Amino acid sequence: DEAGQPGIPSPTETGSNGRPTGQPIKIIRNARLDLEADNGEQAYQTLLKFATERGGYEASRQLSTSGGYAVIEARIKLAPQYLDEFLSFAGTTAKVINESTSSQDVTESYYDVQTRLKTMEQMLAKYTDFLADAQNITEALAVQAEINRLTTEIESLKGRLRYYDSMVAESTITLLIRETRDPVKTTRELKWNALTLEDMAYLMQRGLLTVANTLANIGQWLLIAIVAISPLLIIALIVLLILRRRRRAARELSKPADKNLHDVEKANEKSDDDSSPRN
Known part of the structure; x- marks a missing residue:
């Protein structure tokens, strides 16, 4: 059989990076910020408010002490289009000690998984028809075993696509805020x-x-x-x-x-x- 015949999917036209023509690229963008602030809790709440006002949220948070001063470690989820704005705002809220960003292009992997998923779904439909036409128990068992294998593969591929979608849709900002002064100590003149x-x-x-x-x-x-x-x-x-x-x-x-x-x-x-x- 050749591509284009009934039941066989035709090759999908792709661009230079492996994605189908006209489809968006898939980029995972994340960032890490190491900050210092006189009042760590106040600085963190200010940054969290900035994120929540733009649809972000707190994914995790941990409070500890080092040398008698508070240390806040947290992860904030935020839409990628607001990532650069968040990083700029953080510089006005606290002292930036270290800032790093990462971008991972998963376009080729994403659409490769998507293509494999469509192919396997078509194969599953064919094997379902074969099962209905099985002539004996031996044929039925063989077809059912292949159906089970395809079903497992399909669920695995769907899980990978969901993972890619979630990572592309939300940037993860890893925060480390060290307090440089104890806010409880006497500060009044x-x-x-x-x-x-x-x-x-x-x-x-x-x-x-x-x-x-x-x-x-x-x-x-x-x-x-x-x-x-x-x-x-x-x-x-x-x-x-x-x-x-x-x-x-x-x-x-x-x-x-x-x-x-x-x-x-x-x-x-x-x-x-x-x-x-x-x-």
Whole structure:
């Protein structure tokens, strides 16, 4: 059989990059941003708001600390047409330490998968007709096995197309925001020569919070230390109990000997008294 005959798909006219003529190219665009900000949470919320106003959303987020300062790691999904605008806006929101973008052309792979999918769907339709015309069980089983194989392949190809579609439709922005200043620390400028009641209340509140945090940290480390050395404490306690029992047993054994010695001494004294001359 040759292409163009009934039931056989004709070759699809393609461009230089493997895509059918007139079909759009498929580009996956992503970016990574390493930022520094005085207030990491505030900077992140500003960037997230910018994205959500343009149809984007937060895919993931993780908060940790390094050297006492907050570190935010997040992934934001955004339509590719807004990616460059987002990167420019990020530079006005925080200090950009590192910025990188990537573009992956999956056009050829995408349309190759699409072509294979159409071919297999046509083959599946033919094998379905063959199954209806099977003359015996052996033929039916052979055709059914091929139908099962084609069905599995078709589902796999559809999954790849869905993956490509989602990656092309949304850019992934990987964010890393490091905080350069603790927003909880005292930042207000105070005039020490004339403290107002408001300034005094502010300082007292900050002082109490500092003391409370210090005590909490001390308590946490003490608890960690106790748990860490608890096996040694248990061993020491067992040793002390064994030594105490041995000493008690030794004392119990020495009591009869002391009593016998005391009885002997009393008997000797009595014997001496009896042997002494009487007047």
